[in-house]
Amino acid sequence: MAFTLINARPSPFGRKVAIALREKGLDYDVQYDVPWGDQTCTPQYSPLQQLPILITDAGENIYDSVYILDWLEARYPQPALLPADLDARLAAMQRRLLGERLLEVAQALIFELLRPDPSAPWVERQSRKVEGVQAELERQYTALASQAGRALDLGDIAVATTLLGLEFAMSWGVSPDIAILHWRGTYPALTGAVAGMETRPSFAATVPQPMDVNLQATVA
Numbered sequence: 224m225a226f227t228l229i230n231a232r233p234s235p236f237g238r239k240v241a242i243a244l245r246e247k248g249l250d251y252d253v254q255y256d257v258p259w260g261d262q263t264c265t266p267q268y269s270p271l272q273q274l275p276i277l278i279t280d281a282g283e284n285i286y287d288s289v290y291i292l293d294w295l296e297a298r299y300p301q302p303a304l305l306p307a308d309l310d311a312r313l314a315a316m317q318r319r320l321l322g323e324r325l326l327e328v329a330q331a332l333i334f335e336l337l338r339p340d341p342s343a344p345w346v347e348r349q350s351r352k353v354e355g356v357q358a359e360l361e362r363q364y365t366a367l368a369s370q371a372g373r374a375l376d377l378g379d380i381a382v383a384t385t386l387l388g389l390e391f392a393m394s395w396g397v398s399p400d401i402a403i404l405h406w407r408g409t410y411p412a413l414t415g416a417v418a419g420m421e422t423r424p425s426f427a428a429t430v431p432q433p434m435d436v437n438l439q440a441t442v443a
């Protein structure tokens with residue numbers, strides 16, 4: 224099976240899929256798209272009009288990063304990206320959930336801050352969630368640090384791509400520089416876990432890149 228991944232260069236959602244494809248040794252081509260642009264191709268493939276979208280050579284369009292990863296795990300179970308042990312599997316799925324939701328909450332915070340007149344209570348509410356999730360992930364990765372040689376799982380991929388995506392968004396300048404998003408160095412167990420993942424070929428080959436988009440104008 225050959226795949227085409229519709230992706231955007233900076234997308235942490237698309238990066239998760241690209242990493243999983245690489246970890247599973249599956250070949251894919253990338254078609255880059257600007258989902259907010261007039262010329263976006265996403266409506267042809269997904270009613271949600273969002274990328275990433277994975278197109279199979281049988282003409283199947285698979286969309287939403289979480290479902291794509293579940294689909295890949297079901298169709299291509301080896302190498303597994305979820306632990307076989309039930310407790311470890313449920314823990315990985317919960318970590319994955321926190322990684323996914325952290326991205327959504329942080330995105331809501333960033334978008335609000337880019338609006339002309341951000342709501343202070345809304346910003347404060349999202350900020351508490353961002354800090355709470357990072358603190359919980361730090362607690363979980365501190366506990367995991369004793370498991371030498373633990374295999375990469377979907378929880379790790381979701382957490383790392385979210386944290387690296389937020390770091391990238393601030394360095395690129397599409398996100399305001401927000402103190403609570405500076406996780407590296409603030410949370411030692413998270414910092415160490417992500418640094419370990421960044422050296423993997425799947426992460427090194429999928430480093431986010433800027434694209435031509437005016438997020439502030441899009442949000443406004």
Ligand SMILES: N[C@@H](CCC(=O)N[C@@H](CS)C(=O)NCC(=O)O)C(=O)O
Binds near residue numbers: 235273
């Ligand atoms: N829940 C979706 C979110 C994907 C998403 O937000 N993609 C962005 C690009 S990074 C997009 O296509 N945005 C266009 C839009 O929301 O209209 C997933 O996990 O795949």
